Amino acid sequence: METTSQVDPSNIMQIGTGFFASKTLLTATKIGLFTLLGERPRSGEDIQKELGLHPRSLYDFLDALVALGFLNRKGIKETSIYSNSADSDLFLDKNKPSYMGGILEMANNRLYPFWNDLETGLKTGLPQNEAKNNGKSLFDAIYADPARLREFIRAMTGVQLGNFIAFAKQFDFTNYKTLCDIGGSGGALSAQVTLNNEHVKCTTLDLPPVTSIAQENMDAMGLGDKVNVVSGDFFADKFPKADIITMGQILHDWGTKDKKKLIAKAYEALPKGGAFVVIENIIDADRSKNAFGLLMSLNMLIETPEGYDFSTSDFDNLAKEAGFAETRIMPLTGPSSAAIAIK
Template sequence: MTSETGETGLDSLLSVAAGFMAARTLLAAVELGVFTVLGDGARSGARIAAEAGLHARATPDFLDALVALKLLVRDGDAYRNSADADLYLDRGKPTYAGGVLERMGGHDYPMWGSLTGALRSGEPQVATPVASSPASSPAGAGRDYQDGRAWALAPVVEELIARVDWSGVETVVEVGGAGLLTVRLAQAYPGISGGVVHATPEYAENVERLFLTDQLVTYDDLPPADVYVLSEVLARLDPAARDALLARTHGSLPPGGMLVVQDRMVDDGRRRNTAALLSSLGLLLETPAGRQSTTAEAGAWLAAAGFRDVATEELGHGWSAVVGRR
């Protein structure tokens, strides 16, 4: 069957199957520093090859593939970064988010090669899981990865701030989060303060540097607060640990206190949120029992833990929040 654009059903299938080619091309360009080489202006292909260490045979097709992917722009024989690549993939800029792609290339990409084994066994395929939350990233994850996650989460955090009623809130504590929500809330609402549980000091410092504040506090355990935010936490836990954490947050909140669960939750019809469903397969690869829930499932967990007025907020970018009151 052929569409109005001339694409057949087989073309569509092959496009999905070949998606790894475009992904690996982008990841290789980040690894080789191509976008950083072009950070201060256009270069010829030969000059890019010399500075990025490319072989002459590989250079034309590699750079022109990046043009076709809209990551580079070619004018004559000169190449320059696209606007997005220049903003987020030039290591010399404070907005560099390429650390996330470096993690994808070095950890996620090889791990996904084991998906068939995980689908057959139901067992994780990595010896040491790497937490998706930057707050609990291993020490070797690096500042670039942490910064990239902060930039990637920033629009989700802004949407959460806009959609939730923060009136009367004085303290917010994130669990498993980056501290970014706490920082942005303190900037938007001067009466709100708080911090993050189990964040590395290095990550807290990075969030403060990126978002120009020194207000973030880190905690080793769950302190009293008006609001707890569980960011990318419940999906990684087995049911017993999940229910225990929800019971603990409910018991620690004051009457009227709020719990916010934030993650890439699957839509209730389980057919629309591709990012969440693929994220859930990633948890299959990494964890013994983790999976992304639907928003309805998360709401039921909160209700079972005693939370009331449970509601769902769609945050865009494949993310959702489920909110409940004690």
């Protein structure tokens, strides 16, 4: 006898109320819960006092984070002792160099309220961020505020660090001696390539307000004399010549015309056999599997006038139109990949 599977609404409920879990994690990160527990495990009462929380929903908040997998717990309610889960301890403790909570801080402080206007964005095709209220673009608004710029750079570094480490270790650098990271932000990609491939001389290029932060980062890592930090405008200036040109989370900020311009400039800067590497949440060719990449493309609607994330097929077409001979995809961490084009 043939049986039919039961239609289940649980996925609808989980996704439809997903902002419950999201805001709980974002709030825990913002108030420093994981950093506090990174020092030592604490009771619920200790957490309440040290973070200035009200007792009413204290255990609901903490136990929700247990159920979501972000905290561990011994005991229950008044007898409970809480500690970080392994991933929270490594990635959400501000006192650890592996901290990637910057992207969550930015999601909480900026993106969360902007996404409330997704419907407006879908109907108008216009950004729904700071530009909606005062006419400034995303980057104008961020660069005008040094504190916000640092938060943005921390966020971008945090979300990409795992990918940069994976790329630095997995890519075969044997036949390459120089690398230039275009829009290099805080210099994390160049730092990881340098740490894992000593024969490769790396340059990180970005606008002056950013390169000063990148230089601080390189000095702090002991790489100040190894990574070349250069100021420049990647639209206005020629790219420095290098065996490898990289871009991490850059192309998706721009529309097709500007994507083509940046890819053409990369092609021009490379020697024959040189590699152009784009590290992003590349969408699968069928556009049905990488949900995060597709949602990030919606975020580009919220954040930019024309930006969008692209598929493996899109990248292949754009790269070959610019003159590149071949392309391939290297999976990195989570939904991210390195799209590689060879001249």
